[in-house]
Amino acid sequence: MAVNLAAPQAGDLHAVPGVRIGVAEAGIRKANRKDLTVVLLDEGASVAGVFTKNRFCAAPVQVCREHLASGDIRAIVVNTGNANAGTGEPGLVNARRTCVALARHLNIAPEQVLPFSTGVIMEPLPVDRIEQGLPAAIADAQPAHWLRAAEGIMTTDTLPKAVSRQVVVDGVTITVTGISKGAGMIRPNMATMLGFMATDAVIDAKLMNELAFELAEGSFNRVTVDGDTSTNDSFVVIATNKAKLAPIASWDGAAARKVKDTMQEVARLLAQAIVRDGEGATKFITVRVEGGKDAEECRKVAYAIGHSPLVKTAFFASDPNLGRILAAVGYAGIDDLDQTKIELHLDDVHVATKGGRHPSYREEDGQRVMKQSEITVRVGLGRGDAVDQIWTCDFSHDYVTINADYRS
Known part of the structure; x- marks a missing residue:
């Protein structure tokens, strides 16, 4: 649905x-x-x-x-x-x-x-x-x-x-x-x-x-x-x-x-x-990346997050295994990225600061957001003033079923 x-x-x-x-x-x-x-x-x-x-x-x-x-x-x-x-x-x-x-x-x-x-x-x-x-x-x-x-x-x-x-x-x-x-x-x-x-x-x-x-x-x-x-x-x-x-x-x-x-x-x-209406989708996710040197590198990071099967399956499970998001930021292709400047929010929940877990972050707060049908992931790069965003969804069991049965 x-x-x-x-x-x-x-x-x-x-x-x-x-x-x-x-x-x-x-x-x-x-x-x-x-x-x-x-x-x-x-x-x-x-x-x-x-x-x-x-x-x-x-x-x-x-x-x-x-x-x-x-x-x-x-x-x-x-x-x-x-x-x-x-x-x-x-x-x-x-x-x-x-x-x-x-x-x-x-x-x-x-x-x-x-x-x-x-x-x-x-x-x-x-x-x-x-x-x-x-x-x-x-x-x-x-x-x-x-x-x-x-x-x-x-x-x-x-x-x-x-x-x-x-x-x-x-x-x-x-x-x-x-x-x-x-x-x-x-x-x-x-x-x-x-x-x-x-x-x-x-x-x-x-x-x-x-x-x-x-x-x-x-x-x-x-x-x-x-x-x-x-x-x-x-x-x-x-x-x-x-x-x-x-x-x-x-x-x-x-x-x-x-x-x-x-x-x-x-x-x-x-x-x-x-x-x-993504095949088998249960979550609609906005990935907003702020503080980039330019919009292109903001999109690189956003797509790295939005394409990660590990991130997408975590969202389906409502599992706040949010290190997966930080990992995606790290492999997005920005060679001179300074991890100590990375900030991560899930909606109103401040998950990571200066490249590490925020002192006030609690897993139950992350899970509360992950259970929502609409979620905003906000990443700060600390490199400039550029901002960009994409929209994506989670991966569910139904995605595999739909595509496995597509021609039948």
Whole structure:
């Protein structure tokens, strides 16, 4: 069960003018499940994406990069159940064939379609089933189908993930709505996840790539479940440019910042939802590292803690074996780290000071915090003023079970 995360309700998700979504059951891997989603964009939308840094990236990731470079995207197609990764040249052919099939139905060019896949790696994509399912997905397309889309892109997720916000800017209501999927094989660079966000704000196309990167950096690139960077990670940002608001040509003005802040909030909540629904997770953990020379070394320490199986299993057991955290700090890769300056807190409990056990620390206080479903680990490095944080979860018995049984 996800940690303090409720399933979104359709009534809480606002339609974004210029976006229609359709979902179908194509039988891509299993029968009787939503597994094919199309997102149809009105002409004039601006689109940008951030993708996995895994060098063994999936065929659809490669095709998306090509198509985004040419611009003018009008449609997105997503299948679940099959990642179309580790499939060589036939995988690229099938990803392009998917684009051609949808483009024919919409009377657009194949290069105006972005394909996405998620699921099992090294299995041939059943592209014929996708082709057969496309008419039903297109016929289903409605502006309000964000929740159906969130359900249609799930794999091992226990519940759909969707967030919507509206903000009034200069008297105009701007909508931001997004969905994500992911529960395991999650490690930033990107952080197996997919994320799609749309707004009706008018944003200069030249800002979109930078915007997608910055949104990902503050959200999906700050989460980790198990330290595995997927072959298919993708995050797409869409501005339909439908709002009756002056175009955003820079992020300097108050109106532009309000729109960007709202988009960042939606991205952060979508990313945190992935961690809260981490495979077998029982704890949601914020790791905040302070006093670094720069943000990069703060992240090094945070990820060392967040990726440690010993730390993660201790959290699952509510066992305050907190020397494991100090050990992770020590091997994070900061060669000139001075252990006598290290401070460690669990929420309000001061665990370690000057590199050793705090005189007032009691194990029962540590265990009290460890039993909570939400915990903040705060590490002070004593090296500077930089601060950064990530979000992660514990490792339970269910994580092993889910991944051992994934293909069965």
